[in-house]
Amino acid sequence: HNAAVHPPFKCTVTGCKGKTFLTQSSLDDHYRGKPAHPNCDRCGKGFLNKRVLDDHVSTDHPKTKCCGRTIFDDELQEHYRESTHHPKCDTCGIGFKDDEAYNTHAAEVHADLHCTKCRRQFATRVDLEQHFKTSSVHPECAQCGVGFLNDAAFNEVGRSPPYRTFTSTDHNP
Helix, strand or coil, rough: HHHHHHEEEEECCCCCCCCCCCHHHHHHHHHHCCCCCCCCCCCCCCCCCHHHHHHHHHHHHHHHEEEEEEEHHHHHHHHHHHHHHCCCCCCCCECCCCCCHHHHHHHHHHHHECCCCCCCCCCCHHHHHHHHHCCCCCCCCCCCCCCCCCCEEEEEEEECCCCCCCCCCCCCC
């Protein structure tokens, strides 16, 4: 039945002398086990010839140029995390392609520890509040010393008793 209904799978490489196989899986095993056929270093699959292998590598194992090197896409995260040329999140240890990707992550995932105005990440809420208090780009209440992200946050406090409305005259939003 198999030979009559399903044509055999044939190896067309000259050195294999037209050897036939009943299933594609058997042919794939042949490719993997014979030196006449190139194998993928990444996944171990065997192929009819180098052109088919190259097509497989470019499709199934894409690469990206980064830091003057070519890196497989599935290894980029490790590269970003280990490289000194890429920002890394101190809170969760993830590495990023660039500052923009890191700042987006920090603002979305660690918003409670991130100063959007300065684009800086802090280890604790206390560190962030200390930053608001000591940084010259953030308004501070002259009476109690509390620092705020911006003038809007500074003035928002004045709308809820028992606070008074303060104005920030020497800080830009």
